[in-house]
Amino acid sequence: MMKASRWLLVFGLLFSAAFHTYGQSTDLEGWTTILGGAHELEAFPTQQVEIDKEFLHVRSGAGVLVPQPSPNGAIRARFHFLTGTTFPQLRIRRSADGGTDEAAYYNLIMFIRDGQSELKKFDIMKIIPKQQGKVIGTVHLPQSLRIGDQMDIEFSAVGNRLQISVDGKPSLEIQDDAIPTSGYWGPAAGNAWFSNIQVRSLTLDGKPTSAVASALQVMVAKYPKLAELHAAYEVVRQRNVEVPYQEGVKALNAHYQAALDRSLAEATQASKLDDALAIRDEKKRVEENKPIPSAAALGVTVLKSLQATYRSSLQRLAEARDQAEISTLMTYDRTLETALNERTQAADLEGALLVKQMRVLLQSGIEKMGRNAIYRFEQTK
Structure with a gap:
C-alpha cells in the first residue's frame, strides 16, 4: 500500500496537464x-x-x-x-x-x-x-x-x-x-x-x-479502459463510502428529529413560545436538508445542547467516511498502477499518460481531504 508520505510528495506532479486534454478544458466553476x-x-x-x-x-x-x-x-x-x-x-x-x-x-x-x-x-x-x-x-x-x-x-x-x-x-x-x-x-x-x-x-x-474532479471526467471519456476501471471504482466507492455515510446521516437526522420533537413538546407544555418557535424552525431546517447554523447564531439553550451532540456525531460520520474514501482511493491507485505498467509495456504511451494523470488527480483529491484524515487512516492500519 502506498504510504501517506508518498502521496504527499507526488501532489501537484503533472497537475496542469490534467485540465486540458484533447483541447477540452475545465473552468473555475467546474x-x-x-x-x-x-x-x-x-x-x-x-x-x-x-x-x-x-x-x-x-x-x-x-x-x-x-x-x-x-x-x-x-x-x-x-x-x-x-x-x-x-x-x-x-x-x-x-x-x-x-x-x-x-x-x-x-x-x-x-x-x-x-x-x-x-x-x-x-x-x-x-x-x-x-x-x-x-x-x-x-x-x-x-x-x-x-x-x-x-x-x-x-x-x-x-x-x-x-x-x-x-x-x-x-x-x-x-x-x-x-x-x-x-x-x-x-x-x-x-x-x-x-x-x-x-x-x-x-x-x-x-x-x-473541485476542478480536479471535473477534469477527471474528461480523461475517463478518452480512454475506454480507464472508463471501465473508473466505473468499477465508483461502484466500490458508492458501496463503501457514500451509502454508509448517507445512511448514517439519515439515521442521525431521525434521532435528532426525535429529540427535537421531545424538546418541542416540553417547550409547549411549559408555555415557552420563543423556544417552541426556534425548535420548530430547526425541525424544518433538518427536513429541508439545509446547512446547520453556527453555534453563535443560536439563542435557545436547549438547541445549543442538541446541536452540540448532533455536530459531534456528524463529525464522527465524516471521519469514518474520510477513512473509507482514502482506503478506496488507495486501492484504486494500485489498480491504476497495474494499468499504467500494462499500457507502457504495450507502447500505448498516450493511454499510459492518461492513466498517470488520473493517478495524480486521485492523489490531489486525497490531499484536499486534509492531513488529519490521512493521519486517522494511517492509525487504523
Whole structure:
C-alpha cells in the first residue's frame, strides 16, 4: 500500500496537464465542455452523431453518452430548434452496465415530433428496466419555442433532488429516489442539434466539486479502459463510502428529529413560545436538508445542547467516511498502477499518460481531504 508520505510528495506532479486534454478544458466553476470536437466522436457510429457546422447533430435515440464520475452532478446544453428536430433529450445517471433496454436513467425529453414547429413544455422521465417510462415532472415554458429559436437547459441530480433551469432560471425541482448511482450522461435524440454541452460534478449540498474532479471526467471519456476501471471504482466507492455515510446521516437526522420533537413538546407544555418557535424552525431546517447554523447564531439553550451532540456525531460520520474514501482511493491507485505498467509495456504511451494523470488527480483529491484524515487512516492500519 502506498504510504501517506508518498502521496504527499507526488501532489501537484503533472497537475496542469490534467485540465486540458484533447483541447477540452475545465473552468473555475467546474464545468467541463464535452463532445465539442470531431476527435471526441470517434467512439460513436457516424450515423449517430456528427459536427454540423458549429452544432452537435445527434441522431438515433441510443444517446451520445460519456462516463459520469459521480451520481451528483449537472449537465447543460444549448438546444437549437431547427427544421427536422425530433425528440431531443439530455440523460443523466444512465446505468453503465445495461444495454438500451436494460439501462436505468433520468431523461429530460422534448416530445417534438416530425413536422412540429412549436414547443410549449418538456418533461422529465424516469426510465427503469422492464417498466414503462414514467413522466415525473413537467416544465412549462413562459413562451413557446419555435423553429429557429434556441434554449439553454441545465439538468442536475443531487441526492434525490432533480432540478431543471431554463435560460439560467430555475424552472423545476422534484424528488425521486429510484436511480441513485452514477453511470453515463449526455445528449440523445431522434434528430436534434445542440451546442455548448458541459458537465460538472457536485457535492451533496449542490456545490461544485473541485476542478480536479471535473477534469477527471474528461480523461475517463478518452480512454475506454480507464472508463471501465473508473466505473468499477465508483461502484466500490458508492458501496463503501457514500451509502454508509448517507445512511448514517439519515439515521442521525431521525434521532435528532426525535429529540427535537421531545424538546418541542416540553417547550409547549411549559408555555415557552420563543423556544417552541426556534425548535420548530430547526425541525424544518433538518427536513429541508439545509446547512446547520453556527453555534453563535443560536439563542435557545436547549438547541445549543442538541446541536452540540448532533455536530459531534456528524463529525464522527465524516471521519469514518474520510477513512473509507482514502482506503478506496488507495486501492484504486494500485489498480491504476497495474494499468499504467500494462499500457507502457504495450507502447500505448498516450493511454499510459492518461492513466498517470488520473493517478495524480486521485492523489490531489486525497490531499484536499486534509492531513488529519490521512493521519486517522494511517492509525487504523
